[in-house]
Amino acid sequence: MEVVGGNAEDVTGSATLIKTPEHSYLFECGMIQGEHTILENYKANMKYIQRIKPQELDYIIIGHLHADHIGMIPTLYARGKCNAKIVVPKGSTSILKEMWLDSSYINCRDIEVLNLKNDRCYEPFYTEDIVYKALNYVVEIDSDKITNLSNELAIRYTNAGHILLSKQCEIYINGHSHTRKILFTSDLGNIATQDSRIFVEDFQPVTSSNIVIGECTYAAKGRQCTKETYKKDIEKIKSVIEQYCVDNNARVLIPSFSLDRTPYILWILYSLFGKDENFKIPILVDSPLANRLLDCYSSILENSKKDLFDEMMFWKNIKRIITPEDSKAAISSNGAKVILSSSGMLTAGRSVKWVQSVLPKESDCILFMGYAGENTLAWKIKHEKEHKTININGKPYKNKCQVYDLCSFSSHMQRNDLINYYKSINCEKIFLVHGDSNKIEFKHDLEDAISDCLKSTKVVAVNKGTKISL
Known part of the structure; x- marks a missing residue:
């Protein structure tokens, strides 16, 4: 062997x-x-x-x-x-x-x-x-x-x-x-x-x-994730979304892997805000693969797991972005929103387009909830806050948005x-x-x-x- x-x-x-x-x-x-x-x-x-x-x-x-x-x-x-x-x-x-x-x-x-x-x-x-x-x-x-x-x-x-x-x-x-x-x-x-x-x-x-x-x-x-650090990170997610989206009408981008991480984060958001009738912030799922995999989950899960999954997906705040045209429109639109977009390390995909829009704006926020390989765009954003600009696909973008990196979701x-x-x-x-x-x-x-x-x-x-x- x-x-x-x-x-x-x-x-x-x-x-x-x-x-x-x-x-x-x-x-x-x-x-x-x-x-x-x-x-x-x-x-x-x-x-x-x-x-x-x-x-x-x-x-x-x-x-x-x-x-x-x-x-x-x-x-x-x-x-x-x-x-x-x-x-x-x-x-x-x-x-x-x-x-x-x-x-x-x-x-x-x-x-x-x-x-x-x-x-x-x-x-x-x-x-x-x-x-x-x-x-x-x-x-x-x-x-x-x-x-x-x-x-x-x-x-x-x-x-x-x-x-x-x-x-x-x-x-x-x-x-x-x-x-x-x-x-x-x-x-x-x-x-x-x-x-x-x-x-x-x-x-x-x-x-x-x-x-x-x-x-x-x-x-x-x-490198250690405990129930205590997880609890603190859940509190941080809640406070970040309330501060940026609810109070300041700004955007929170969550770069997310399509398989497993996207439904996991959706469940966390639904658990935090799903029963709050005053919470009107749209949760955008902007990833073709993630959206197709969500459909797979719905067909694979059984019994109580499927019931909970379907209940989450019927949450009126979740907006599934499918076409490139709808993605471009969402990026250009004003107003508060939480965005889940792939890829998680910002190596490719629609999340890169979102970063190009969010990164220069001091009022917006990127919330990382996963590992980023060295020298990926996600790694650079996490580790190069002292840099005034970050190059994305050969073009410099002002490095002004707020960045949070949570480590309990591995x-x-x-x-x-x-x-x-x-x-x-x-x-x-x-x-x-x-x-x-x-x-x-x-x-x-x-x-x-x-x-x-x-x-x-x-x-x-x-x-x-x-x-x-x-």
């Missing part, structure tokens, strides 16, 4: 290749999103995807539906004769389709820009027709029970608590004389805010495995909870993936915690050369 993607030494580009004497399986195949430029991201993704032989794959197994876990899968069907079945949690296909189509659109647009700028002929990872080709290979399976995929391979999905339909994957490889169990955590959910993320299934711990391939995205010391499991979970699993080895430079320090601290439990589990911080024996 080999971690072939960016998750060997960074937090994006999940891809792990499992080879037996007779078969090949791939656990996830996501986009690397951590480089500084479009071209660097393109080259990094092409470099790793070329290590995978599509024609040899039997199954591709998905833990959850963020682009850094699923975004490169159609490339395998574009590059060669790939007939691998794509295994996903039950209910996932509609979201998977929208995420792939959006990735295809963005990549094709980026390739056009690259080719014009560099006088080259780069090819897109995949096009819309390849998305529909790959969708023909998708197989949905139920959670919480072992499903035999072949004589050699079986799988059980268990709730990861990260986003809607996110799962840990217990994979059983039958080696004739014995069966080995591998636990892939994919991304794990933030336990501190679990009660507030009502559209996400609660995290369920797995107690035993031979090998654990575990994420450690938020393993750095000092959907990832936090450091202490990661240690507590991993030390509780009865296993032989834990291989840490999806971590940056803090991974080594986390490995040592996890080893100390395991030793305190009188266990002998070995912990390995994976790098690009790590080979894992089954």
